[in-house]
Amino acid sequence: MSGRLKDKVCIITGTGSGMGRAAALMFAREGAKIVGCDVNAATAQATLDAVRSAGGQMVSLQPCNMAKRPDVDRLMASAVDTYGGVDVLYNNGSMAYFAWLTDMTYETWSNTLREEIDLVFHACQAVFPLMKARGGGSIINVGSVSGKMAYKVLPALAHMAAKGGVIAMSKQVAMEGGPFRIRCNTISPGLVLTAQTEAFIDNPEWFGPMRDKLMLGRVGLPEDIAPLAVYLASEESSWVTGADYAIDGGTTAW
Numbered sequence: 001m002s003g004r005l006k007d008k009v010c011i012i013t014g015t016g017s018g019m020g021r022a023a024a025l026m027f028a029r030e031g032a033k034i035v036g037c038d039v040n041a042a043t044a045q046a047t048l049d050a051v052r053s054a055g056g057q058m059v060s061l062q063p064c065n066m067a068k069r070p071d072v073d074r075l076m077a078s079a080v081d082t083y084g085g086v087d088v089l090y091n092n093g094s095m096a097y098f099a100w101l102t103d104m105t106y107e108t109w110s111n112t113l114r115e116e117i118d119l120v121f122h123a124c125q126a127v128f129p130l131m132k133a134r135g136g137g138s139i140i141n142v143g144s145v146s147g148k149m150a151y152k153v154l155p156a157l158a159h160m161a162a163k164g165g166v167i168a169m170s171k172q173v174a175m176e177g178g179p180f181r182i183r184c185n186t187i188s189p190g191l192v193l194t195a196q197t198e199a200f201i202d203n204p205e206w207f208g209p210m211r212d213k214l215m216l217g218r219v220g221l222p223e224d225i226a227p228l229a230v231y232l233a234s235e236e237s238s239w240v241t242g243a244d245y246a247i248d249g250g251t252t253a254w
């Protein structure tokens with residue numbers, strides 16, 4: 001442990017699996033005090049056990065649905081009650097629903113926006129006064145390659161709208177947070193191996209066109225994303241705000 005996040009109180013959403021779990025483990029190794037959450041209580045508990053078994057400090061609220069404001073407020077209260085405040089908010093958790101334009105129902109559209117961009121709004125708004133009281137903080141929102149480009153094999157209309165919105169709104173949050181030393185940046189991953197993407201990656205007809213966009217020839221792993229989140233959470237990035245970081249194996253560089 002190098003202590004890059006020593007004693008920083010870090011909320012990480014979606015810690016039950018994938019990028020959230022990888023971040024919880026890495027943040028803990030760097031000395032953070034972690035407040036996790038997930039809609040899946042069992043997987044969230046597994047991450048909590050793993051972090052504590054490795055000697056890290058963590059509490060977790062589960063089940064917790066960040067698309068519901070009362071759950072967001074409970075998560076913020078848990079951070080304050082347990083550790084006294086919030087230094088970092090990593091808005092990692094989300095859920096997308098996919099359909100082509102002509103097949104998409106309004107329910108599919110609105111569910112994706114609620115569970116990919118509304119939850120970011122709720123968390124950013126709720127954490128702002130806590131970070132003001134702390135004299136500053138770092139908000140890390142998760143965008144996506146899909147917020148910038150389309151894939152022929154991915155029916156991502158609602159997902160693209162939501163993630164493009166996250167990238168755009170984060171610049172506004174950065175501007176509003178600047179006078180209070182509250183930074184806001186986005187991480188925009190490409191195709192990452194998670195429980196949600198694994199079945200698609202195993203399908204050659206689907207994965208072939210996706211692989212063609214990967215300069216490095218492989219999908220990302222959750223552990224590829226976590227180091228960037230650590231950097232943005234740390235004081236090393238104290239002059240970085242309003243930025244979007246592509247971490248996509250070269251996908252958007254074509």
